[in-house]
Amino acid sequence: MTTLPTRRDEAWRYADIDAVARLWPLAAPERINVAAGDTAARHLIVDAAQGATEIRQFAINLDKGAKFDFHVLALGGAYGRIELDVILHEGADFNLGGVILGNDDQILEIVTTVNHVEPGATSRQTIRAVMADKATGTYLGKVAVARGAQHTDSVQSFKAMLLGRAATANAKPELEIYADDVKCAHGAAIGELDAMGLFYLESRGLTPADAKRLMLQAFVAGVFDGAEAEEELQAAALAKLGELV
């Protein structure tokens, strides 16, 4: 993209355009290439200083039979954005686990385009968001299945927990399918903590904050299971959850 996006651009509709303008023009996306048959894993924690902006863009290519696990955690900065453009060749396997944790006025987003360009590739995206105060968390996920990319298997799952009336979560799983023998599942749910569950935990002696933290920890925990740097991701998420409750 050479011109500054506006909120009329679908992929930027919930972005903080002023913050983007301050960083414009953006550096070229970081390229990740996983060669045929190879396996790779990465993790990323977007933890910009308070008030700062961080935009991380990736162009990811998985050759035939390649496997790539990416785990991302967005929790810092006034505006944080993780954007992935993924190309999956025959039989490739892409897994994204993402967690968004925001409070105050933070705007945090994960935007993905996963292109199944050849047959038999799988992609799995699991995103969990917990938003407090006036924060906004967004997942825009597009899965594009090219003509001839038969036996594509793709899943998008987004769940968000809102801790306050002024918090926002946006979800838009999007499918563009030009093949006729594919499995493309998507689900999105936005809710709040179960009041009866909280009372149950508190009736056993947990403080209201600890009861919330425990339930939120459970809500996001599975995303980082088996991740590269799992402990680092879990610890960072836990510390931020402590600020949210």
Next chain:
Amino acid sequence: MEFLSKDQLVKMLNINNLHTAIGDKEILKGLSLKINAGEIHAIMGPNGAGKSTLTYTLGGRPGYEVTSGAVEFDGQDLLTLAPHERAAAGLFLGFQYPVEIPGVSNVQFLREALNAQRKLRGEAPLSGGEFLKVARAQADAMGMNMDMLKRPVNVGFSGGEKKRNEMVQMGILDPKLAILDETDSGLDIDALRVVGEGINRVMRKPDKAVLLITHYQRLLDYVQPDFVHVLAAGRIVKSGGPELALELEREGYAEIAA
């Protein structure tokens, strides 16, 4: 058990003219009840009498608004305490429908809960090892294995397993007063016996007390109450000894509460 003369009785719970409303609807309409240490009381009553409302009011569930009356628990004004403070003060609620909490393991939750209570009481926290020892003993006593205790709270448990899990929690938390809301519902005969024995083992002690809330006499075959009360339309309408439960079972609530 050692018998105490009247002036030696240690007051545990004193409910005086309690009125509770949910929204605009008054459910408890002047309920009074005194429970001393060492006593087991049973409250029986028809559906809609206010049994669960009494449980939740004493536990401090949000939405159960006390409009008048007072509750003293072990010398403290219970109604000014938050739910977790009531737990630390020694109150335990056995839920009629124990809540499933996906992703949160029983042991992790119970250790945090017990240590949170100990902290409020100014006691040192239990280490992981110390806690597991206590947990294992309580689980064994209720016929639950540690694998079940490591699973997410109540998720995938049968009705009977959930109730046994409540008793394991009660054993670990070791409260002064247990309020058990229809702990017998959903139990088969064998589970009923195990749960009944659990209540006796943990709670039938001179410095503890139990309030059993139940529809049926059958749990009282295993846990002998000292006093039985009939709750109807938001107040206690009749009190007596264990024979009252049998009378209720025979005659029905309509006859007795009328």
